[in-house]
Amino acid sequence: xxxxxxPLVVFENVDKSYDGGVKVVDNLNLEIAExxxxxxxxxxxxxxxxxxxxxxGFEAPSKGTIWFKGAPLNKVPTYKRDFGIVFQNYxxxxxxxxxxxxxxxxxxxxxxKAMIEERVxxxxxxxxxxxxxxxxxxxLSGGQQQRVALARALVFxxxxxxxxxxxxxxxxQLREHMQLEIKRLHxxxxxxxxxxxxxxxxxxxxxxxIAVFDHGKIQQIGAPRxxxxxxxxxxxxxxxxxxxxxxxxxxxxxxxxxHVRTCDGGPAxxxxxxxxxxxxxxxxxxxxxxxxxxxxxxxxxxxxxEGRVTDVVYHGDHLRLCLEVEGVGTLIVRHLVAEAEAEYRxxxxxxxxxxxRHMHAFRC
Amino acid sequence: MxxxxxxxxxxIVLFFLVAPLxxxxxLSFSSGEILTLPVPGYSLQWxxxxxxxxxxxxxxxxxxxxxxxTMIIATLLGxxxxxxxxxxxxxxxxxxxxxxxxxxxxxxxxxxxxxxLAFSVVGLANxxxxxxxxxxxxxxxxxxxxxLASLKTFDANLMRGALSLGAPPVTAFREVVLPxxxxxxxxxxxxxxxxxxxxxxxxxxxxxxxxxxxxRQMFAGLREFLSPTITAAAVIxxxxxxxxxxxxxxxRRRGERLVAARTDQTGSDQ
Numbered sequence: 001x002x003x004x005x006x007p008l009v010v011f012e013n014v015d016k017s018y019d020g021g022v023k024v025v026d027n028l029n030l031e032i033a034e035x036x037x038x039x040x041x042x043x044x045x046x047x048x049x050x051x052x053x054x055x056x057g058f059e060a061p062s063k064g065t066i067w068f069k070g071a072p073l074n075k076v077p078t079y080k081r082d083f084g085i086v087f088q089n090y091x092x093x094x095x096x097x098x099x100x101x102x103x104x105x106x107x108x109x110x111x112x113k114a115m116i117e118e119r120v121x122x123x124x125x126x127x128x129x130x131x132x133x134x135x136x137x138x139x140l141s142g143g144q145q146q147r148v149a150l151a152r153a154l155v156f157x158x159x160x161x162x163x164x165x166x167x168x169x170x171x172x173q174l175r176e177h178m179q180l181e182i183k184r185l186h187x188x189x190x191x192x193x194x195x196x197x198x199x200x201x202x203x204x205x206x207x208x209x210i211a212v213f214d215h216g217k218i219q220q221i222g223a224p225r226x227x228x229x230x231x232x233x234x235x236x237x238x239x240x241x242x243x244x245x246x247x248x249x250x251x252x253x254x255x256x257x258x259h260v261r262t263c264d265g266g267p268a269x270x271x272x273x274x275x276x277x278x279x280x281x282x283x284x285x286x287x288x289x290x291x292x293x294x295x296x297x298x299x300x301x302x303x304x305x306e307g308r309v310t311d312v313v314y315h316g317d318h319l320r321l322c323l324e325v326e327g328v329g330t331l332i333v334r335h336l337v338a339e340a341e342a343e344y345r346x347x348x349x350x351x352x353x354x355x356x357r358h359m360h361a362f363r364c
Numbered sequence: 365m366x367x368x369x370x371x372x373x374x375x376i377v378l379f380f381l382v383a384p385l386x387x388x389x390x391l392s393f394s395s396g397e398i399l400t401l402p403v404p405g406y407s408l409q410w411x412x413x414x415x416x417x418x419x420x421x422x423x424x425x426x427x428x429x430x431x432x433x434t435m436i437i438a439t440l441l442g443x444x445x446x447x448x449x450x451x452x453x454x455x456x457x458x459x460x461x462x463x464x465x466x467x468x469x470x471x472x473x474x475x476x477x478x479x480x481l482a483f484s485v486v487g488l489a490n491x492x493x494x495x496x497x498x499x500x501x502x503x504x505x506x507x508x509x510x511x512l513a514s515l516k517t518f519d520a521n522l523m524r525g526a527l528s529l530g531a532p533p534v535t536a537f538r539e540v541v542l543p544x545x546x547x548x549x550x551x552x553x554x555x556x557x558x559x560x561x562x563x564x565x566x567x568x569x570x571x572x573x574x575x576x577x578x579x580r581q582m583f584a585g586l587r588e589f590l591s592p593t594i595t596a597a598a599v600i601x602x603x604x605x606x607x608x609x610x611x612x613x614x615x616r617r618r619g620e621r622l623v624a625a626r627t628d629q630t631g632s633d634q
Contacts, residue, residue, distance in 0.1 A: 058524055078527040079536075091525035095543045104539070105529035156530065 006070060007031035008160065008192055009055065014064035016050050016216075024050045026216035028064070032160075032194060037186050039195045039203040042213030043239070048196045051213075052162050055194065057081050068159075079108075084153030086163040090145045092137035098124070098148050099133040105156040123155040126185070143174045150182070160192035167202065179205050200240050204228060212236050232275045234362045237287045244293070244331045246286040250278050250361070257302070258361050260284055266327030270302040270356035276363040283364045290320070290334035292358035296341075301353035307331065309348045319344065323352060385602065392595035399592055410596040420597060422574075423581035427561055430492060430577060434499040434560035439553040441500070442507025447541070449508070450515040465505045472565045475502065480569040490572045498570060499560040506559060507552030514548025514619070547619025554612045562601070 009032040016025040025047040032038050040048035053059040055066060057078035066073040073081070093101050099120050106116045124130045127147040137145055146166060153161055163182075167175045183206045186193050197203055203210045204224045211221040212235075220232040231237035234245075248269065252259040258278065259268040271286055278284040297304060307323035310330075314337075321333040321344055333352065344350065387401065395405035414420045445464065449457065467475060479498045480489055488494035518541065526536035542549070564579040571580055578601060585594040 056524075056528060058527075077532075078524070079530050079532050081528075082530070083528060085525070085528040087521045087525060089519065089521060091519065091521040093522060093525070093540055104526070104531070108530035108535070152529070 008034040008069060009073075009194075010067040011051070011055075012065045012067065014051075014054065014061045014066060016047070016054060016059060017062050023062075023216050025054070025061075028216070028218065030211065030218065030221075032192060035190050035192055037183075037193045037195065037206060037208045039197060039207040039210045040213055041197060041200060041203040041210050041239070043198055046213040047216035048198075048211075048213045049164055050216075052164055052194060052196045056083060056085055056162055082156075082159045084156070084158035084161040086149050086153045086161070086166040088165040088168050090137075090149040090166075092145055092148055092152070094137055097134050097136055098129065098140070101137065101148060102152050102155045105152065109156060119155055123151045126154075127151045127181075142170055143178065146170060146178060147181075150185070154185070154189070154191075158191070160194065163193065163195045165197055166195075167197075167199075175202070182206060204240075212239060214239075229358075230272075231287075231360060234285050234287065237360060237362070242290055242332070242334075243287040244290060246329050247364075248284055248286055250280050250282050250284050253280055257356050258284070260286055260361060262286070262328055267305065269328065269359065271359040271361040272357050274360050274362045278361050278363040284361045285364055286359055286361055288331075288354055288359040290332045293331055293333045293352055293354045295321075295333065295335050295339075295350055295352060297351050298353050300355065302356040303359065304351070304353035307350055307352050309344050309346050309350060311346060312344050321350075323350070325352065388595050388598045388602070391592065392599045394592060394595075397592070399590070399595070410592045413591070413593045414596045414600070417593070419576075420581060420593065423576045423578050426492060426571075426575055427578040430495050430499060431557045431560040433496045434503050435553050435557040437496070437500045438503040438507050438556040439549060442504045442552055442556070443511050443545075443549050445504070446508045446511035446515060447537070450512060450518075451520075461508075464508050467502045468505045472502075472563075476566040476569045479566060483570060489570055490575070492571075492575050494570050495567060495575065495577070498566045499563060500556075502563070502566070503556035503559040506555040507549075510552035510555060511545060511548045514545040518544055547615050550615045551612055554608055554615075558605070558608055561604070 009030075011028045011030040014025060014028040015023055017023045024045075028047075028051060030051075040051055042048045050059060054061050055073075057073075057076065061074060068076075068081075093104065096104065102120045102123060103116050106119060111119070120133070121130065124133055127150060129144065129147050129151065132140065132144060132148075137148065140148065146169075149166065153163075166182075167178050170178060179202055182193075182195075185191075186206075195203075195206065207224055209221060210224055210227050212219045212227060214235050220227055220236045222230075227236065228240050231240060237243055238245075246262050246269075248260040248262040250258050250260055251268070253273075256272070257270045258273045260271055261268055269286065271284075271288075294301070305325045305328060307325040309321055310324050311322035313320045316337070318337055319335045319340060321335055323331045323333055325331060331352065342348075390403050391399060391401065392410055393406045393408065394403035395407035395409065396403060449461065476498075479494075479501075483489040483494045483498070488497060522540050522544070523536055526540040527533065531539060562579055563577075564583060567577050567580040568583065571577065573584075576584065578597060582594045582597050585591050585597070
């Protein structure tokens with residue numbers, strides 16, 4: 001009996017190691033809800049791809065159970081799992097046309113000829129590839145191959161879709177376009193998707209939830225906004241984007257904030273304590289993103305200082321300023337060109353400020 | 365200057381390789397009774413002798429039976445062995461590969477003698493079946509090697525893709541793996557056939573007059589009858605070899621086209 005609120009997939013205490021060596025996946029507990037877009041994000045070797053491979057049935061867990069709709073999945077062979085899989089290198093069959101590639105999973109399910117033809121046409125139209133149906137995969141561009149791979153994983157209406165870095169081989173512009181396309185397909189079809197990537201932008205744009213992996217463990221799992229703005233550890237903060245990192249000592253705590261000094265006699269910085277709550281007298285690592293540091297004065301900014309510009313780099317839409325703040329340290333500021341009120345030059349003195357909630361204090 | 369030297373040298377080498385073969389052609393059309401050059405006149409009498417002699421026709425038939433049976437069994441065994449070896453990564457894999465290719469490096473006379481002794485014990489000596497088994501042992505390594513080579517360029521994700529799309533392993537192998545490694549399989553099959561077709565040493569040990577193959581019959585013809593019919597047989601064998609060469613070249617070209625049509629393949633992390 002399954003309830004509609006039950007998760008679709010459950011990883012229960014799953015370990016994976018090869019020949020009893022290092023655990024590639026270490027006591028993984030993870031639930032995937034029906035219809036959700038979950039991204040496994042992490043550096044290479046963090047265990048995210050292995051997790052996908054275990055769900056696909058290409059690797060067997062060394063320990064623990066994977067459940068699908070309340071039934072154990074461990075002993076079910078891949079071809080009976082009914083998951084659509086998109087591989088990093090697409091894995092299109094080079095000896096079959098685009099239409100034949102799409103017909104393959106339907107043929108395996110012994111669908112009627114008319115049915116196969118209709119579904120292939122329908123699915124190719126969905127990814128806007130109708131006119132290319134008689135081409136061989138080798139005659140298509142990378143982006144087109146990617147769409148065929150996506151269409152082939154969807155054409156048989158699988159129970160869920162697994163994608164292993166599917167956009168890794170595409171150039172930046174195409175990648176951004178495909179991200180939106182995949183997101184649209186997810187919304188239109190309502191199908192559960194598990195997506196593996198090492199690109200945090202990709203994870204942020206597409207996912208309902210992100211699970212950040214490192215050393216075979218989930219470091220943090222939550223909505224993109226949550227993971228980005230409330231990282232639970234320095235690893236997550238660093239992996240999710242650029243940071244200014246300062247070392248300091250907590251000397252006071254008040255309503256929700258900690259007060260930190262980065263050197264003796266320096267000004268107190270107000271920051272949000274992370275989940276591990278560095279306490280009074282403890283050493284701490286402060287992190288604030290370059291876009292959270294603002295040029296100018298703000299009423300609501302708890303941290304406000306004067307800084308000396310040491311370097312300016314022009315990036316088209318934004319400037320990157322390197323600032324030296326007396327008693328605090330060096331800060332990188334990402335400043336939008338549209339908001340720049342002056343031409344900054346090395347040696348200039350500017351006012352900078354940031355909110356306490358944008359600066360996170362982690363235990364060392 | 366160097367260019368002229370290289371060209372001349374290349375022609376000399378080519379002549380050196382082909383000349384002995386070329387001698388056989390006029391001899392086979394000789395109207396004389398003995399094997400001498402120049403030929404006294406031309407006739408088709410030795411071809412007539414070949415095609416109307418039961419001995420030669422039986423030998424040809426035996427050669428094809430043994431060759432085709434060897435080809436089929438060796439291709440089946442070799443292809444499955446290569447696929448298994450390529451797929452798995454176990455301790456002693458090199459040892460298995462070395463053992464598999466042993467028949468290629470052990471002197472044929474040694475293989476032949478030991479097979480003769482072994483087959484006598486189990487009653488396979490002096491039978492076509494014995495020859496088929498012996499040839500299969502010698503031919504299988506060629507199939508393993510050519511199929512392994514074509515599996516090197518085979519992307520393992522294609523098999524995974526087929527499985528994920530609902531194909532049971534055997535179907536996935538037949539529909540996806542086999543068509544893509546076909547050039548290697550076909551080349552292996554031709555090698556296996558050719559290995560059996562021109563094999564003499566084992567045939568000497570294992571066959572008795574009723575089961576002579578073409579090379580064995582030629583050997584007998586040369587030693588016992590010295591009949592010029594063997595020149596006609598030789599020309600026929602050369603022609604068959606040319607046909608095999610032509611077929612394997614055609615398969616190789618087809619394979620190259622298939623490879624050219626393949627997608628760019630990148631590795632995955634982890």
